[in-house]
Amino acid sequence: MALRLQCITIDAQDPLALAQFWAEALGWKIGEDVNEIEVWIERELGDPKNTGFPDILFLKNSTPKSGKNRLHLDLRPDDQAAEVARLEKLGAKQIDIGQSAEPTCTWVVMADPEGNEFCVLRERQS
Structure with a gap:
């Protein structure tokens, strides 16, 4: 193809x-x-x-923008907490779209400056 x-x-x-x-x-x-x-x-x-x-x-x-994205980016950092803090300084915000109800949730949902959702995953486990 x-x-x-x-x-x-x-x-x-x-x-x-x-x-x-x-x-x-x-x-x-x-x-x-x-x-x-x-x-x-x-x-x-x-x-x-x-x-x-x-x-x-x-x-x-x-x-x-209205409603939740049908497609979003999942980003894998070396250090989740540090990356979330860095992205917030750039203008992103942490948001809750229901993931906080998941007891096994290991990612942080964020929105870019125009409200597009993306996820910051936890760092890769060895």
């Missing part, structure tokens, strides 16, 4: 601001050809942690 996942597209009211948040969060960089309609971020070439992951495109959409 000759099909390849090129990018993940996220609607945004302010594509540049959201791209800047995610570039900082992931340690990626803003792409070269950006405008007020679309901004993309890309991983640093040669970084083995990011090999094979598609770019993320932030596309202008003036409709406010």
Whole structure:
């Protein structure tokens, strides 16, 4: 099959601001050809942690987000507590979408500055 996942597209009211948040969060960089309609971020070439992951495109959409995302990112840090604190300083917020009722919950649900949910998993156990 000759099909390849090129990018993940996220609607945004302010594509540049959201791209800047995610570039900082992931340690990626803003792409070269950006405008007020679309901004993309890309991983640093040669970084083995990011090999094979598609770019993320932030596309202008003036409709406010409503409801829970149908797709979200799960991020695995080296240190969950430190990463949650760092993401909060960047503008993310911890949210509860019902996971606190799960006694075995080991992840933290967060929302980016436009309210898109994502999860910070616990660090990988040896």
